[in-house]
Amino acid sequence: PKDASGKRLGPLVPYAGKDAQGRNLVGDIYFNFRKIESHLEPVGCFAKAVLEKLDALFYSGTLGTFRTVCGIPEGGRTLAQELARICDKRFAYAIKKPKPTEPGKKQEYEWDLSQFEFASGEPLLVMEDVVNNFQNTDQMLTEIAKTGAVVVCLGAALNRSPFADTSYTPKSGPYEGKAIPIVAAIREPYPEYQQDDPAVAADITAGNIEWNVKQNWAGLMMKVMGTA
Structure with a gap:
């Protein structure tokens, strides 16, 4: 402003x-979920809001079931853990490793899932705190594909994307051309x-x-x- x-x-x-x-x-x-995630009751409210929308999609036949909630750190890990708890699913998360980043650019990371085992075809919901341009999502989809698991849904506290409303279709990578449902507690595009x-x-x-x-x-x- x-x-x-x-x-x-x-x-x-x-x-x-x-x-x-x-x-x-x-x-x-800037939606700073870190200021929320240290307070468990608000985190629980976000998780319940996501779960209500997941239930609506499931009962409408739009979304199948998932076995594991996999969080992208840091906020996505916190939210994923709470969602997994309240809907009795397995919880997994990536380890966040910084990439070399040039001055004047936003820090970038890579995601390591090696500390968890996934079954072939295991259906996952990938959770982030915020989804927007899906750069982190694309990297996570690539890493998950290496494990043999299958991403069936993307979850978030906030979907602020200017172009992806209820689903995201990657333009490249293992999920190229496939529309993946997005379920967010809040949907509000930001300029x-x-x-x-x-x-x-x-x-x-x-x-x-x-x-x-x-x-x-x-x-x-x-x-x-x-x-x-």
């Missing part, structure tokens, strides 16, 4: 999605921009972007509140 003079009220934040030149997309809104978009270009040039949002959350909040 901007004030009456056109000045942005706080720093931009980066998203995992990238443009054709490999630059992170950016925007004004995002390429870095040369006139809506954000001046802020990018001025360095008005916080690349390490979660690590610098307190300072970011001070800037947003105008107290820094």
Whole structure:
């Protein structure tokens, strides 16, 4: 958001999605599930909201059953564990390993599932805290395919994707062309921009972007509140 003079009220934040030149997309809104996941009752509320929607899809015949809930860390792991508990499913999760990342880009990770065993054809629900551009999802789908398990649904606390409403169809990889259902507690698309978009270009040039949002959350909040 901007004030009456056109000045942005706080720093931009980066998203995992990238443009054709490999630059992170950016925007004004960041859903920080880490501030929620330390409070178990709200996490439970998100899990119950997801479960209600899963039940509706199951009883309508839209979605088959799943045996395991597999979380993408960190928030997705927390939410996956709670969902698995309340619906009596097996719980698994990936280990998050940082990739070498260039300065001025959002940190990227790879996912390691080697600490869990999966049966061939085992149906999984993959849980994230937020789904948007599905970069992390695509990586996770590739890793799961190596195990022989099968992803039947994607879950999230928030689906803020500008293009994927109730399903996501990968354009490449082991699930290319297959529509995978998305079940999110909240569905609300947020605007995002390429870095040369006139809506954000001046802020990018001025360095008005916080690349390490979660690590610098307190300072970011001070800037947003105008107290820094």
